[in-house]
Every structure is written in structure tokens, then in C-alpha cells.
Amino acid sequence: MHQVVCIKRVPDTETKVKIGSDGKSIDLSSVKYDISPYDEIALAAAVELKEKHGGEITLLTLGPGEAQKELRKCLAMGADRAVILKDDNPFRDPASTSTMLASYLSTVTFDLLYFGNKAVDSDGSQVGIRVAQKLDLPVISLATRIEVNDKEVTAHREIEGGEQVVAADLPCVITAQKGLSEPRHASLKGIMAAKKKPLEEIDIEATGEKLEIVSMETPPARTEGRIVGEGVEAVPELVRVLKEELKIL
Amino acid sequence: MAQGVLAYVEHRSGELKKAARETLGEGKRCATTLGTSLTAVIAGNNVEGLTAAIHEAGADRILVVSHPSLEEATTDGTGRAVVAAIKEADPALILFAATAEGKDIAPYVASALDAGLATDCVGLTIDGDSFTAKRPVFAGKSLINVKPVDLPLVASLRPNVFPVLSEPQTGSPEVVNLPFDDSHASRLRIKETKAVAADKVELTEASIVVSGGRGLQAPENFGLIEGLADALGAAVGASRAIVDAGWRPHEEQVGQTGKTVSPQVYIACGISGAIQHLAGMSTSQTIIAINKDQEAPIFGIATYGLVGDALEVIPALTAAVKAAKEG
Ligand SMILES: Cc1cc2nc3c(=O)[nH]c(=O)nc-3n(C[C@H](O)[C@H](O)[C@H](O)COP(=O)(O)OP(=O)(O)OC[C@H]3O[C@@H](n4cnc5c(N)ncnc54)[C@H](O)[C@@H]3O)c2cc1C
Ligand SMILES: Nc1ncnc2c1ncn2[C@@H]1O[C@H](COP(=O)(O)O)[C@@H](O)[C@H]1O
Numbered sequence: 001m002h003q004v005v006c007i008k009r010v011p012d013t014e015t016k017v018k019i020g021s022d023g024k025s026i027d028l029s030s031v032k033y034d035i036s037p038y039d040e041i042a043l044a045a046a047v048e049l050k051e052k053h054g055g056e057i058t059l060l061t062l063g064p065g066e067a068q069k070e071l072r073k074c075l076a077m078g079a080d081r082a083v084i085l086k087d088d089n090p091f092r093d094p095a096s097t098s099t100m101l102a103s104y105l106s107t108v109t110f111d112l113l114y115f116g117n118k119a120v121d122s123d124g125s126q127v128g129i130r131v132a133q134k135l136d137l138p139v140i141s142l143a144t145r146i147e148v149n150d151k152e153v154t155a156h157r158e159i160e161g162g163e164q165v166v167a168a169d170l171p172c173v174i175t176a177q178k179g180l181s182e183p184r185h186a187s188l189k190g191i192m193a194a195k196k197k198p199l200e201e202i203d204i205e206a207t208g209e210k211l212e213i214v215s216m217e218t219p220p221a222r223t224e225g226r227i228v229g230e231g232v233e234a235v236p237e238l239v240r241v242l243k244e245e246l247k248i249l
Numbered sequence: 250m251a252q253g254v255l256a257y258v259e260h261r262s263g264e265l266k267k268a269a270r271e272t273l274g275e276g277k278r279c280a281t282t283l284g285t286s287l288t289a290v291i292a293g294n295n296v297e298g299l300t301a302a303i304h305e306a307g308a309d310r311i312l313v314v315s316h317p318s319l320e321e322a323t324t325d326g327t328g329r330a331v332v333a334a335i336k337e338a339d340p341a342l343i344l345f346a347a348t349a350e351g352k353d354i355a356p357y358v359a360s361a362l363d364a365g366l367a368t369d370c371v372g373l374t375i376d377g378d379s380f381t382a383k384r385p386v387f388a389g390k391s392l393i394n395v396k397p398v399d400l401p402l403v404a405s406l407r408p409n410v411f412p413v414l415s416e417p418q419t420g421s422p423e424v425v426n427l428p429f430d431d432s433h434a435s436r437l438r439i440k441e442t443k444a445v446a447a448d449k450v451e452l453t454e455a456s457i458v459v460s461g462g463r464g465l466q467a468p469e470n471f472g473l474i475e476g477l478a479d480a481l482g483a484a485v486g487a488s489r490a491i492v493d494a495g496w497r498p499h500e501e502q503v504g505q506t507g508k509t510v511s512p513q514v515y516i517a518c519g520i521s522g523a524i525q526h527l528a529g530m531s532t533s534q535t536i537i538a539i540n541k542d543q544e545a546p547i548f549g550i551a552t553y554g555l556v557g558d559a560l561e562v563i564p565a566l567t568a569a570v571k572a573a574k575e576g
Contacts, residue, residue, distance in 0.1 A: 126356035133360035138436035162444035210365030
């Protein structure tokens with residue numbers, strides 16, 4: 001079984017975001033990077049399936065050469081090889097990212113193709129579904145559990161206000177929701193082995209973007225709050241606020 | 250030339266979702282600004298009965314795709330039904346609600362149309378015939394304004410941000426039934442759908458959310474959160490700390506790796522206010538925090554704070570809310 005996991009390198013979730021001097025980008029000078037959290041979950045799920053069914057895991061990133069560092073980390077977690085499609089635009093519109101990933105993926109045969117349900121920098125929630133549409137493959141989004149039998153994948157997925165169990169033929173696209181697996185730490189042995197695993201960098205032509213960034217802004221500051229009081233004695237004042245100021249009682 | 254505005258209408262158990270009425274309301278406002286009309290698309294099985302409500306909520310023209318295979322919304326099946334309807338309407342602006350369903354279908358549709366998609370918008374501006382969408386990025390730490398390079402623009406709208414029409418529209422709509430090609434049905438085989446109780450308030454759409462965190466001390470105390478939520482008619486949320494600890498299911502998690510909510514009132518109980526939690530709720534209109542540590546970061550963004558032990562305060566608050574509602 002060949003599984004491909006799309007990994008995005010993103011600013012760490014603790015990052016304080018500073019708008020760049022051009023007013024339409026993020027100042028990346030002191031940013032620490034990490035693997036986008038849902039991509040890490042997707043990778044761990046692929047590793048679990050590999051342990052059951054064998055086969056190989058390929059990692060795919062569209063990004064700068066520096067993403068090697070994050071990909072080595074993923075290789076240490078159990079992937080077999082990695083591919084970087086070289087791109088130096090950290091704010092690429094997900095529409096364009098999808099076309100570029102799909103153009104490379106159309107040359108690869110695989111059984112399962114994973115994405116995070118969203119990347120935590122773009123908050124786009126779209127690349128996985130777009131790539132599935134482009135490659136004309138079934139897509140199971142927001143998957144919280146997957147199993148593979150023969151040529152079929154069965155998955156639980158989150159739906160609004162509930163859960164669904166679905167099945168699809170392989171090859172199939174999965175977008176990972178929390179719960180799909182527990183991200184794991186790399187072992188020392190894994191880290192050593194990762195150093196020797198193949199990591200290929202490929203030049204790819206950038207495709208046109210569909211959205212143009214006009215500007216970025218810092219969200220308006222919230223108006224300063226007030227402490228209504230301490231302990232149970234403050235409950236009547238809080239109820240008055242709910243009733244008279246917020247009018248929800 | 251693409252023109253007009255189109256809105257995808259979400260429905261559940263034979264009713265329009267509130268988020269759908271917001272999408273239609275904003276769609277109508279955009280259409281009026283552009284001097285054109287609003288077309289709605291509804292897909293499902295036996296959904297013809299909803300056209301009156303869709304019209305009242307803002308649509309002038311309604312495209313109905315009714316087919317047994319559309320009984321449950323799917324990324325590809327519903328996606329293809331919507332794409333076919335869009336080809337019929339040729340709109341310049343296509344709106345979805347940024348609910349789980351809207352976030353699923355919008356990317357499929359945008360990809361099929363080779364169009365840009367602005368996810369989870371909190372603002373939409375029209376200047377002449379140029380659109381600008383405002384949306385949070387980096388988990389809400391920044392807002393980005395984007396413009397489509399070419400039309401159409403697809404946008405999903407954050408629930409609870411855009412108002413519904415203040416007055417229901419009168420008159421009668423133009424209704425067009427569109428065929429659905431069997432070969433367009435979803436490639437997923439749906440084995441089972443477990444829906445939670447119909448009367449449960451959905452987290453992303455709720456106008457009041459009561460959330461609990463590790464400050465509740467033990468899983469059995471979470472009943473206090475449910476009790477307060479019940480009394481207020483609110484939805485229940487949780488911090489990641491207690492989801493990871495297995496007290497609560499992940500679908501209740503609020504934050505960067507959970508749900509984004511933007512209710513009228515968000516009540517955080519025993520939640521410290523970590524940056525990843527704030528990412529999911531900082532656009533709430535009013536934030537109320539109950540925490541025993543007055544230095545807790547949550548007080549930094551709270552509109553109202555109560556410093557105290559949640560285990561004592563919540564029962565008293567619940568009782569007082571009930572009394573106020575009855576009185
Ligand atoms: C990649 C990543 C993604 C993340 N995503 C999310 C996310 O989506 N959502 C999320 O919530 N977190 C997320 N986190 C975790 C986040 O960093 C925090 O660890 C988490 O939000 C803490 O939850 P908490 O506030 O319940 O617990 P704590 O931080 O432990 O806070 C408990 C609070 O309760 C108060 N307290 C204690 N006892 C009482 C009492 N008796 N009465 C009243 N108050 C009391 C304490 O003063 C404290 O402020 C993420 C972290 C990472 C690294
Ligand atoms: N540049 C990229 N390289 C590899 N995978 C990506 C890239 N951008 C997005 N993805 C994948 O698509 C998912 C969703 O991204 P987005 O639609 O931007 O929220 C991510 O979680 C990744 O799995």
C-alpha cells in the first residue's frame with residue numbers, strides 16, 4: 001500500500017503574528033516553524049495503517065528548501081521518503097497550492113492521500129478537497145477513524161451535530177480531523193534512520209493565484225472588560241448583566 | 250459575463266438552518282448593492298417545501314435539486330449538484346455558510362469552477378463591481394483582505410456574524426427545478442449517520458456558548474456546565490485540556506484545533522485562556538469569564554469577569570438564571 005501525506009510547514013501556534021512593512025504579509029523574521037497540527041495527525045494515522053498493512057509512506061510539501069527540517073522530523077515518525085516541490089511564496093493562495101500539488105500527484109500512484117483538514121496559517125480548509133476534485137477521487141473529509149480492507153476504506157467522519165460512517169474505493173483522499181490518531185514522538189532510532197531516507201527537491205512551475213492579498217490588519221482590540229466581583233456574592237450582579245445589559249434572560 | 254449573487258442553502262430536518270438565513274441575508278444585501286438579484290440553490294431529497302422560507306430569507310430565484318441520492322449532503326454529490334446549478338445561473342459571487350457542511354462543499358465547488366475561495370469571512374465589501382473579503386488567518390491573530398483575480402468569487406461566511414434580513418421578503422419567488430444526473434451521485438457509500446438529538450443547540454451556530462476547562466477539576470463536574478447551558482438555552486463547549494483528558498468529545502473543543510465560534514455571549518468557566526483557545530472564540534460579541542485566578546489570561550479579553558471557584562459559582566448562577574427566567 002502506498003500512502004502519501006501532504007505536510008505543510010507553518011509558523012508554530014504560539015507565534016505572535018506581526019504584520020510586515022508592506023502591510024500585506026506577515027513578518028517572518030523571528031518565526032519558529034512546525035508541522036501543521038492536523039498534518040501531524042494525518043501522518044500518525046498513515047503510520048498506524050502501514051504497521052498493519054505494510055507498504056510505504058511518501059511525504060509531500062510545497063514549500064522552501066528549509067522545510068527539510070520538518071520533513072526529517074516526519075521521516076523520523078515513520079515515513080519512508082519525502083518530496084519538496086520548491087516554492088518560495090509562504091502566502092500562496094490555497095487554490096494555486098492545490099493546482100500545483102495536484103499536477104505533481106497526477107504523476108504518482110497511491111492508495112491513500114492525506115491532508116490536514118486545515119493548515120493553521122492559512123486557515124483555508126480547502127486544499128485537500130480541491131486536490132480530490134482535481135484528481136477526480138473520492139474524498140472523506142474530517143475523518144476521525146479509518147480502516148482499510150482489501151480495496152476499500154471505511155471511515156468515521158465528523159458531521160455537524162453528529163458522526164457518519166462511510167466507505168469508498170481506493171485510491172481515496174482523506175482529510176484529517178483530531179481523533180484520527182495520536183501524533184507520536186520520534187524514537188532515537190527513528191531519528192537516526194530518518195537521516196538516510198531519500199528527500200528529493202523538485203522544481204515546479206508556479207500557477208496563477210485566484211485571490212490577491214490587498215492588506216492585512218490586526219484584529220480590533222476588545223474593549224477593556226470589568227470584573228463584576230468575587231465568588232458567589234457576585235452572582236446577582238452577573239445575572240443583572242445577563243438580563244439588563246446583554247438581554248439574554 | 251458572470252453577474253448576480255448565488256447562495257447555497259443549508260437545511261436540516263425540514264428547516265432552514267440559521268446560518269443559511271444569514272447567508273441569504275448577506276446575499277440579498279450584496280445583490281442589492283450590485284443592482285442584481287439573489288439566486289438560492291437548495292439540494293436534498295423532497296426539499297421543495299422550503300422554497301417559501303428561502304424566499305422570505307432573501308432569495309428572488311430558487312434553484313431546487315431534489316434527488317434521493319442527495320438525502321444527505323456529501324462533498325462530491327452535493328458539490329456536483331451545486332456546480333450544475335451555478336453553470337445555469339452564472340453568478341459573480343457565490344456564498345456558503347462556513348459551517349462543517351459549507352466548508353466541505355465550497356472547496357469542491359470552487360475547484361470545479363477554478364475559482365478563488367475565501368473561507369470563514371467576517372466581512373464582505375462591494376465597491377462598484379469589485380469585491381473584497383475579510384477573513385481571519387493565523388487562527389484569528391490577523392485579518393486578511395483579499396480580492397478575486399477573476400470572477401466568480403466563492404466565499405464562506407462565519408456563522409453569527411452576518412445578520413438575517415430584518416423583514417421577511419414578501420411576494421413570490423421564481424422556482425426552477427433542476428435535474429440531477431445519477432452519475433453525479435457521491436462516490437462515498439454512507440453506512441450510518443448518527444445525529445445528536447434534534448433539540449441540541451449546535452456549537453458553531455449557537456448564540457450563547459457555555460464552555461468548561463480544567464478548572465472544573467473532575468469530569469463529573471462537567472454536569473455543572475451542561476446545567477448552566479440548559480438554563481440559558483446555550484450550546485456546550487470545552488477546552489482542549491479536557492478533551493485530551495477524555496472528559497469531553499472532540500466535537501465540543503473550541504480553539505485553533507477545534508471549533509471556531511462567534512456567539513453573542515461566550516461564557517468560559519475554569520479556562521485559562523491559552524492563545525490556541527482564544528483563536529476559537531475571540532470574535533464572540535461578549536465574553537464572560539469565571540476563573541479563580543484573577544491573573545488568568547482569559548480576563549485579558551473578557552468583557553465581564555467573575556473571580557471565584559467555578560464549582561460554587563456555577564450552581565448559584567444556574568439557580569439565579571432559572572429564577573430570573575421564571576420570574
Ligand atoms: C498545536 C496546539 C493546538 C491547540 N489547540 C487548542 C484548542 O483548539 N483549544 C484549546 O482550548 N486549547 C488548545 N491547545 C491547548 C492550549 O495551549 C491549553 O493547554 C488549553 O487551552 C488549556 O485548557 P484549560 O484552560 O482548560 O486548562 P488550564 O490551562 O490548565 O487552565 C485551567 C484554568 O482553570 C482555573 N481554575 C482552576 N480551578 C478552578 C476553580 N475551581 N474554579 C475556577 N477556575 C479554576 C485556573 O486558574 C486556570 O486558569 C492547543 C495547544 C497546541 C500546542
Ligand atoms: N504548501 C503545502 N504543501 C503541502 N501540503 C499543503 C500545503 N498547503 C496545504 N497543504 C495541505 O492541505 C491542508 C489544508 O490546507 P488549507 O486548505 O490551506 O487549510 C494542510 O493541512 C496540508 O495537509
